[in-house]
Amino acid sequence: MALVETRPVNRIKQNLWDKSYIPEIVRGLAITTRHFFRNMNPDKSQRSTFTREYPEVPTVYPERYRGLHRLMLRADGQVRCVACMCCSTICPADCIHIEAAEHDDPAIEKYPRVFVIDELRCIVCGLCVEACPCDAIRMDGGVHIPPYTERGAAFFDRDLLMERGGLSLAVQGGESK
Amino acid sequence: MPKVTVNGTEIEVDKGTTILRAAAEAGFEVPHFCYHPALSIPANCRMCLVEVEGAWKLQPACYSQVTDGMVINTKSERVVKAQKAVLEFILVNHPVDCPICDQAGECKLQDYYVAYDSQESRLRAEKVHKVKVFPIGPEVLYDGERCILCTRCVRFCEEITATNELTIVQRGDRAEIRAFPGRELDNKYSVCTADICPVGALTARDFRFKCRVWLLNSTDSVCTGCSNGCNIHLEHFRNEIQRYRPRFNPAVNDYWMCDAGRLTYKEVHTDRLLHPTNNGAELNWHAVCETVADKLKRAIDEVGSDKIALVLSPQASCEDLHLARKFASDVIKTSRFYMGGKRDGDSDDFLIKADKNPNRRGIEAVFGSTTAALPFSQLVDDIEAGTVQVVYMMDQYMPVDAATAARFVERLDKLKLFVFQAQHQGALAQKAHIALPVCSHAESEGTFVNFEGIAQGFERAFAAHGESLPHWQIFMRLAQAMGKPFSYTFIQQIRKEMFAPRPDSVASGTAEGVPVE
Numbered sequence: 001m002a003l004v005e006t007r008p009v010n011r012i013k014q015n016l017w018d019k020s021y022i023p024e025i026v027r028g029l030a031i032t033t034r035h036f037f038r039n040m041n042p043d044k045s046q047r048s049t050f051t052r053e054y055p056e057v058p059t060v061y062p063e064r065y066r067g068l069h070r071l072m073l074r075a076d077g078q079v080r081c082v083a084c085m086c087c088s089t090i091c092p093a094d095c096i097h098i099e100a101a102e103h104d105d106p107a108i109e110k111y112p113r114v115f116v117i118d119e120l121r122c123i124v125c126g127l128c129v130e131a132c133p134c135d136a137i138r139m140d141g142g143v144h145i146p147p148y149t150e151r152g153a154a155f156f157d158r159d160l161l162m163e164r165g166g167l168s169l170a171v172q173g174g175e176s177k
Numbered sequence: 178m179p180k181v182t183v184n185g186t187e188i189e190v191d192k193g194t195t196i197l198r199a200a201a202e203a204g205f206e207v208p209h210f211c212y213h214p215a216l217s218i219p220a221n222c223r224m225c226l227v228e229v230e231g232a233w234k235l236q237p238a239c240y241s242q243v244t245d246g247m248v249i250n251t252k253s254e255r256v257v258k259a260q261k262a263v264l265e266f267i268l269v270n271h272p273v274d275c276p277i278c279d280q281a282g283e284c285k286l287q288d289y290y291v292a293y294d295s296q297e298s299r300l301r302a303e304k305v306h307k308v309k310v311f312p313i314g315p316e317v318l319y320d321g322e323r324c325i326l327c328t329r330c331v332r333f334c335e336e337i338t339a340t341n342e343l344t345i346v347q348r349g350d351r352a353e354i355r356a357f358p359g360r361e362l363d364n365k366y367s368v369c370t371a372d373i374c375p376v377g378a379l380t381a382r383d384f385r386f387k388c389r390v391w392l393l394n395s396t397d398s399v400c401t402g403c404s405n406g407c408n409i410h411l412e413h414f415r416n417e418i419q420r421y422r423p424r425f426n427p428a429v430n431d432y433w434m435c436d437a438g439r440l441t442y443k444e445v446h447t448d449r450l451l452h453p454t455n456n457g458a459e460l461n462w463h464a465v466c467e468t469v470a471d472k473l474k475r476a477i478d479e480v481g482s483d484k485i486a487l488v489l490s491p492q493a494s495c496e497d498l499h500l501a502r503k504f505a506s507d508v509i510k511t512s513r514f515y516m517g518g519k520r521d522g523d524s525d526d527f528l529i530k531a532d533k534n535p536n537r538r539g540i541e542a543v544f545g546s547t548t549a550a551l552p553f554s555q556l557v558d559d560i561e562a563g564t565v566q567v568v569y570m571m572d573q574y575m576p577v578d579a580a581t582a583a584r585f586v587e588r589l590d591k592l593k594l595f596v597f598q599a600q601h602q603g604a605l606a607q608k609a610h611i612a613l614p615v616c617s618h619a620e621s622e623g624t625f626v627n628f629e630g631i632a633q634g635f636e637r638a639f640a641a642h643g644e645s646l647p648h649w650q651i652f653m654r655l656a657q658a659m660g661k662p663f664s665y666t667f668i669q670q671i672r673k674e675m676f677a678p679r680p681d682s683v684a685s686g687t688a689e690g691v692p693v694e
Contacts, residue, residue: 084276085389100386106309110277110386133276 066126066139068146069117069156070164074172079162080136083112087128087137095121096128112158119145120154135170179245184252196238196249197225205251208260208289210267210375211327212239215432216336222267222327224289226259227251235259257293264294270305270350271376272322273298280377282390286325305350313354314342314362316436317371317379321353324378330354330362330370337433338527340364354378365529368436372422381420383440388419396638397424399625401492401618402438403522404532406627409434411442411619416639418442418619428631435529442619448602450614451643457607462644462654469596469611470658473509476567476594482510486565489550490572490648491518491534494623495632496668497648498536498543499675501571504652508661513565516540516550519574530628534574535618538626543675553577553585560588568592571648572615573599573606598651614645621647622668624675632676 017023039047052059061067072080083100101113122145128137141164148154178189181196183203190199195218197207210222218240226235230248235255243249250256267286275281307321331343331354342362346355356362362370371381398411400421407430410422421442423434453465460468476485487505489498505511524531541547553576559565568589575582589595589608597609606612618625620641626632646654649671656663665671 082277083386084281085392086276089389089392102310102386109274109310 061142065142066124068119068141068143069161070138070141071115071158071161072136072138072165072168073162075167079111079158080134080168080172081112081115082110082134084133086131086133090127090131092125092127093121093123115158115161117156117161118154119156120148134172135168179243181243181247181249183249190243194243196227196236196241196243199243200238200249200251207238207251208293209239210285210325211329213329213373216329216332219328222325223263224260226256228253228256260293261296264290267325268298269300272304278323278377279380279385284377285375307353313356314367316367316382317362318382318385319354320378323376324354325376326352327375329373330379333370333373334364338364338366365435365525366433368439369433384420388414393419396636398618398635398638399535399633400434400438400441401535402441402533403530404534404537404628405430405528405530406535406625406633407434407438407528408633411638413638418445429627430528433528445617445619449600449642450602450606450612451645453614453644454612456610465611466654466658469655472594473659477509480566480593483513484565485509485511485567485569486513486515486556487511488515488517488556488568488570489540490574491537491540492572492574493648494536494625495539495543495675496623496671498540499671500649500652502543503663504656508656508659514550515553515556516576517553517570517572517574518576520576532628536625538628538630542626554581557581557585557588560591566592567594569596571598573601573603598648613651614643616641616645616647624672
């Protein structure tokens with residue numbers, strides 16, 4: 001016959017008054033009531049609620065929050081992107097579609113004729129931003145990806161992404177001038 | 178035979194072997210830009226410098242021949258220092274615009290920088306600016322800034338095509354590749370210069386900016402542009418061919434292929450027939466096979482098997498043709514064959530052949546003789562005479578002049594039944610009672626026999642467009658529907674039977690019994 005190891009447990013003896021739970025119920029109600037009156041305080045800074053009044057009061061995201069993409073611009077307002085496909089190659093969700101074309105200016109040479117991001121498919125990993133060799137794509141606008149009622153509205157094309165873009169501090173082409 | 182020691186490995190090589198080759202045989206890579214196995218050796222890039230014991234200076238491995246007892250070191254400190262110095266020198270005026278450059282991913286400068294240099298640039302002065310996006314020829318663009326002046330393209334035009342279009346102009350850091358005044362890089366093999374260019378200086382206009390090379394999948398295939406059957410890397414991305422690149426085969430095309438052949442991939446993706454149709458109405462394969470079987474049976478009863486003609490296509494693979502032959506002899510019981518295919522085109526004495534069909538010799542090999550199929554113009558006459566009342570046609574090509582072709586299309590109305598089995602839409606597909614969609618060579622596997630009788634296999638690259646099927650599978654389905662099924666499961670079984678010597682065949686070309694590559 002196998003031996004079973006046992007471990008004795010020290011039980012706290014409860015008397016009849018404890019077993020009725022009346023003192024614990026009263027204690028719990030006291031805590032709840034205290035919080036209720038504290039959050040009714042006319043001075044809002046004294047309250048202890050964490051509720052955000054979204055969307056009346058916008059949420060402030062931390063500085064490194066990754067949100068909606070944007071395409072940065074050159075000094076003359078053209079898109080910085082040179083259609084190198086690094087972002088679409090590294091994208092684990094395969095949500096970036098780029099079609100490259102020949103630019104009229106031989107110094108620029110290549111630009112994205114089509115640049116579409118499927119924001120619903122995007123998993124907001126930020127690898128596209130890290131892969132970009134010319135600071136053309138960013139996710140730092142502090143705006144999260146909005147909800148959509150229509151599938152087609154989630155496809156953000158080049159011009160829409162450029163509208164949200166801005167100038168970059170980096171020198172295009174990386175040459176110091 | 179001289180014995181040499183490369184990095185401590187002793188090997189015996191043929192007399193006259195260069196150090197670079199000997200090192201490769203011993204299993205050591207010597208980096209090089211200007212050396213190309215098919216071209217002469219100028220030893221101008223200095224990337225392949227190696228240390229030879231007893232020699233004061235480092236020796237260019239691509240040019241120096243080995244001697245008996247030579248002790249070579251390709252990895253010594255001096256060599257590493259020289260390699261770094263050469264790469265730094267080449268990169269002095271290189272724009273390092275890899276994100277824009279089409280060569281990125283298959284660039285030797287990029288690879289060697291990572292493997293042999295990987296140090297930061299010490300250059301602070303402005304780089305020399307040269308010509309960008311220069312149209313050096315109708316098919317090729319030149320970027321002077323990226324060029325490392327290895328002269329591979331110049332030597333290609335001198336030694337392979339013997340057209341001598343290119344040269345180096347200017348000197349020092351202003352040197353550039355240019356065509357001679359009044360000329361341009363317009364020979365029939367000009368895109369090969371973009372292939373052999375180790376950097377992104379020469380780029381093919383057709384492939385430019387179309388797809389990054391690291392996204393491409395490569396499948397070993399054969400060019401269908403002419404009967405030469407150049408071996409190619411069929412490179413595709415998302416079910417679409419992006420480019421053809423020559424695949425080394427010393428027996429057929431060496432390292433090269435022609436510009437016209439490179440562009441033949443476009444046919445695969447234009448105007449494809451996607452669904453089987455019966456009098457213009459789309460059907461599924463099961464239904465359409467039943468319909469064809471029904472109509473063919475009725476035609477056999479009404480007009481007799483000998484009035485049914487099968488138009489063979491030299492564009493189809495040997496496996497397809499073998500089943501076409503079997504379908505005709507066993508199922509329809511006709512031996513009335515006509516020869517389809519493309520019309521003859523231009524030719525030269527290098528790779529381009531006048532016969533624009535990849536598998537004419539395949540028909541000879543499968544059918545046992547050159548006279549198995551009657552000429553296409555005969556078919557038009559036979560339809561007019563009424564000796565042919567049912568036509569089963571493989572592929573839409575008609576090897577006749579436009580007037581005869583128009584006459585053929587007109588006469589199609591006279592036919593009892595016209596079954597059209599092809600890749601492309603067009604006048605014939607519209608006239609057809611039954612149109613059956615067929616795969617291209619990129620979507621099926623098979624064998625082509627080139628003009629010399631060399632049988633060459635090609636692989637399937639991607640899924641078929643629409644509902645198209647290879648010719649041989651369609652013949653299998655039809656045979657099944659007509660109650661005389663063929664017992665094949667895999668294409669290898671057809672291949673085995675196809676190349677086995679047949680008792681009924683007349684001794685035919687060298688293709689008979691040639692093993693598939």
